[in-house]
Amino acid sequence: MMVYNQSMNNLPDDPVLALPPRILLGPGPSLVDPRVQRAMLAPVVGHLDPAFLKVMDGVQQLLRLVFETQNELTLAISGTGTAGMEAAVANMVEPGDAVLVCSSGYFGERIAEMARRYGARVETLRRPWGQVFDPDEVSQALQATNRPRLVALVQAETSTGALQPLEEIARVVHAAGALLLVDAVTSLGGAPVGVDRVGIDICYSGSQKCLGCPPGLAPLTLSPAAVQKLESRRSPVTSFYLDLSLLRRYWGPERAYHHTAPISMVYALHEGLRIVAEEGLEVRWARHLRNAGLLWQGLEALGLELHVEVAHRLPPLTTVCIPPGADDLGVRRRLLDEYNIEISGGLGELKGKVWRIGLMGFSSRPELVELLLAALRKIL
C-alpha cells in the first residue's frame, strides 16, 4: 500500500499537473470558457455571505433570461445534469402517479427508470433512436393512460442527436390535464428552449454542455402549476438533498440553510450565464446552427452519413455513422493521441454504430470544426 506521510520526497508525480488541455468535441463536458475559469478563482466566501447572496440572485435572474421564463422557482441544483433530472422527477412524482415518458434514446430511458424508482406507474411511448415524437401519437398515448399527471420528454437527446419539437406537444399535454417535464441539458444556451413561450412546466439543464462551464450545477425551473403540484404533495419528497420545498427556502428571501452551496461552481455558472446574455440568445443559437452546418457539410464531403434526418438534427450534438471498415475505438484513440481532440462513441443501441460530436458553448467554433474535419480526413 502506498503511504503518503512517510516522507514528502516519496510523493508520486502529480497526475493533475500532468493533465493535457484537450479539445473537447464530445457530448460533454465541453470546453470551459476562459472567463469562467477565471471567475472560479474568486475567493471562496460563506454560503450566507451577503456578497455571495448577490451572486445567487444574479444566477437566478440570468437563468430566467436563458430559460426565457418568469418562473419564480428558478435555481441551480448542486450536481450534474442527472441531479437536475432526479430533482425534477423526485419532486413531481408521488407514488401511484401515472407518468408518460416519451423515449427515443438513452436519457429518455433514464427518466423512465427514475420515475419508476420514485413509485410512478410509468407508461413508455417509444420510437427508434434518432426519431422524434409527433403530437398525435402523444395525444393517443395520453388517452390510453388512466389519469396522467406528467409527461416527460428529452428535447435534445444527446445519445441520438435528435431535437424534439415541443410547442404542439405542450398543448396536447395540458389539454389532458398533465404537466410537461422537459430535459434541456444539451439545448439550453445552444438551441431555443423557451420555457414560457412553449409552456414547459418543469425544465432542467446542466452547466457542462452549452453553457460553457465545468460539470457541477443543474439549472432548474418550475412553472406556477408545477409549484402548485409541489405544494399539494401528499407525501414529502423522498430525497432530502433534492427537496425543492427546502431548496427554495435557501434560494428565496428566507435564506434558510439547507446544504453548503458549491461556491466556486456558482461563480462559474454566473459568469457562463453572463457570457450567454452578452452574446444574446438568438445570436448564440445561430452560432451553434452555423457551426453545426459546417460540420454536417464537411462530414458529408468526407463521404460519411449522418444518423438523423436534417429536419430533426440537433445543432449542439451530431451523430455520424461509423463507415464500414473503420475501427470505432481506434479512430477515437488517434484523434485523442495525435490531435488532442475528444469525440465520443455511441451509447446504448447506437454503440459501435455512430460517433457523437459535440459543438457546445465555447466548443462551437469554426476553427475547431475545420481542425476535426482535417484530422478525420487524415485518419479515415
Ligand SMILES: *Cc1c(COP(=O)(O)O)cnc(C)c1O
Ligand atoms: C448529459 C445529459 C444528461 C446528464 O447529465 P450529466 O451531467 O452527465 O449528469 C441528461 N440528459 C441529457 C439529455 C444529457 O445530454
